[in-house]
Amino acid sequence: MNIKLSELQAVADRLFAHLRETGREEFDVTDDYYWDISKDELYEPRKDPGDLTMGQLSHDWERLQAVLGGEDPPIGHSLVWLSAILRNVGENNVY
Numbered sequence: 001m002n003i004k005l006s007e008l009q010a011v012a013d014r015l016f017a018h019l020r021e022t023g024r025e026e027f028d029v030t031d032d033y034y035w036d037i038s039k040d041e042l043y044e045p046r047k048d049p050g051d052l053t054m055g056q057l058s059h060d061w062e063r064l065q066a067v068l069g070g071e072d073p074p075i076g077h078s079l080v081w082l083s084a085i086l087r088n089v090g091e092n093n094v095y
Contacts, residue, residue, distance in 0.1 A: 019093075027089050032057050034084065060084045 036055035060081035
């Protein structure tokens, strides 16, 4: 599978536009800790993951706010933090 950045951005823009159309401008994230699976085990569906760790949405959001505010540079791993936030928003705001 090959995904173009332009298409990825277009689908994200469309999904965010949908949220705005439904009147959603902010989200109350009440969950904080979540199970995290290492990349090596996440994409290996033939075996049960053994090394679960904890992630924290509030920490992910703090890191993203630092990127947004220019205190930290954007790095590829920032997308992992963003994905955790987006997953929680998506799971708790079904329309």
